[in-house]
Amino acid sequence: MISRKRVLVTGGAGFIGSHLCERLLAQGHQVLCVDNYFTGTRDNIAHLLSHPQFEAMRHDVTFPLYVEVDEIYNLACPASPVHYQFDPVQTTKTSISGALNMLGLAKRVKAKVLQASTSEVYGDPEVHPQTEDYRGSVNPLGPRACYDEGKRCAETLFFDYKRQHDVRIKVARIFNTYGPRMHPNDGRVVSNFIVQSLQGQPVTIYGEGTQTRSFCFVDDLVEGLMRLMDTPDEVTGPVNLGNPHEITVRELADRIIALCGEGASLEKRPLPQDDPTRRCPDISLAKRLLGWEPKVPLEDGLRRTVAYFDARLRQPATAD
Ligand code: NAD
Ligand code: UDP
Ligand code: UDP
Numbered sequence: 001m002i003s004r005k006r007v008l009v010t011g012g013a014g015f016i017g018s019h020l021c022e023r024l025l026a027q028g029h030q031v032l033c034v035d036n037y038f039t040g041t042r043d044n045i046a047h048l049l050s051h052p053q054f055e056a057m058r059h060d061v062t063f064p065l066y067v068e069v070d071e072i073y074n075l076a077c078p079a080s081p082v083h084y085q086f087d088p089v090q091t092t093k094t095s096i097s098g099a100l101n102m103l104g105l106a107k108r109v110k111a112k113v114l115q116a117s118t119s120e121v122y123g124d125p126e127v128h129p130q131t132e133d134y135r136g137s138v139n140p141l142g143p144r145a146c147y148d149e150g151k152r153c154a155e156t157l158f159f160d161y162k163r164q165h166d167v168r169i170k171v172a173r174i175f176n177t178y179g180p181r182m183h184p185n186d187g188r189v190v191s192n193f194i195v196q197s198l199q200g201q202p203v204t205i206y207g208e209g210t211q212t213r214s215f216c217f218v219d220d221l222v223e224g225l226m227r228l229m230d231t232p233d234e235v236t237g238p239v240n241l242g243n244p245h246e247i248t249v250r251e252l253a254d255r256i257i258a259l260c261g262e263g264a265s266l267e268k269r270p271l272p273q274d275d276p277t278r279r280c281p282d283i284s285l286a287k288r289l290l291g292w293e294p295k296v297p298l299e300d301g302l303r304r305t306v307a308y309f310d311a312r313l314r315q316p317a318t319a320d
Contacts, residue, residue: 004053006030006068008111010061010102011075013040015181016116016174018048019222020073025051032067036060039078044181061098062090065105071229072113074102077151079118081144081272082187088146095150096157103161106168114170114229115158117238119279120148121173129246129280132173132238142274155238162236170228170235175242175281179218179301180308190215190302193253194309197260207271209250214280216243217301220294227290235289242281243294255298259306 007024011017012033017040024031025048033045033056048054059065061076077094078084084091099115106113122130123138138148161167178190185191196203224241247255257264286292 018044080186099154202267217296
């Protein structure tokens with residue numbers, strides 16, 4: 001039997017966080033969800049609010065937080081380029097002050113703390129596929145830097161808190177993740193293409209669509225995060241978590257249009273500045289340390305995501 005733990009999930013009302021809260025509750029743990037609802041919504045956790053082991057707190061992680069917990073998953077941070085570039089200074093503050101506060105909390109209560117880092121720490125990578133020892137190629141001055149450098153500095157803080165204060169840390173480098181509860185207006189490629197296809201609008205390809213990404217279904221990702229949290233203290237990461245199946249943006253558009261039906265058209269738009277050309281995780285380390293690899297094929301995951309957006313677009317709009 002699994003012993004009950006008190007688990008803090010920052011960003012718990014977001015896309016990945018809400019799935020994580022659900023899984024932790026299903027395993028019998030107590031979950032404290034902390035979120036400022038910048039990109040997350042109460043709708044995402046509405047089905048959890050009546051659960052006796054679930055508690056939701058409105059709080060911004062750039063401010064100190066005094067609670068008693070055994071484990072912390074630090075997911076609070078806008079994740080899509082549209083959202084993290086909306087208020088770039090707040091994005092950097094969220095990554096850095098948020099990490100500092102969660103590390104200070106972990107130090108005080110002797111909790112384990114897991115940082116949701118990102119493949120963006122590799123920038124526009126010159127090494128392919130990306131392994132954890134690659135140090136990255138980030139433009140520190142560009143429009144993505146608030147996110148990339150914020151996350152890089154958060155990783156630095158994690159490793160310094162381990163070295164200086166012996167805090168038990170875990171760092172996951174998450175690659176593009178998709179699934180139900182993605183925000184329909186977050187501008188990410190999967191949500192954009194599905195919403196556009198379902199609404200009979202042209203599918204917007206940035207650049208030539210030859211750039212690649214590798215998409216991991218959210219259930220697989222959450223499983224990887226939880227396995228990483230459960231590793232012995234000497235395992236700190238960073239560990240890449242993502243699906244190594246790499247496809248071009250153009251191919252993704254074709255797949256989604258085929259699933260949504262009704263011959264949608266394509267529309268070319270300019271490629272955003274600093275948009276990474278290729279991205280694909282090397283997940284050998286995750287396989288070895290966690291016995292983990294993604295199980296959900298792209299076709300199945302996309303089908304489930306299309307079904308989610310289809311149902312959502314038929315609902316009347318809510319305040320969120
Ligand atoms: P999301 O935007 O759906 O979730 C982020 C959550 O954090 C939201 O609920 C938001 O309201 C909350 N938040 C933002 N700033 C906050 C603050 N200052 N205080 C408290 N809460 C705050 O994004 P997501 O896709 O669920 O991403 C979750 C985490 O995973 C993020 O840290 C992101 O950087 C990381 N990640 C995601 C992906 C991906 O493809 N989705 C890839 C790499 C890394
Ligand atoms: N902190 C927090 N919750 C706690 C303990 C600390 O939010 O339970 C914050 C604290 O306000 C500080 C940060 O975490 O801003 C780092 O804390 P630490 O004790 O490492 O540093 P110090 O307070 O000595 O600067
Ligand atoms: N993209 C696109 N059309 C869109 C949204 C995104 O062609 O409507 C491209 C974008 O330029 C990038 C890729 O899809 O090359 C993934 O973009 P996303 O914002 O989802 O994630 P990230 O760039 O952070 O990996």
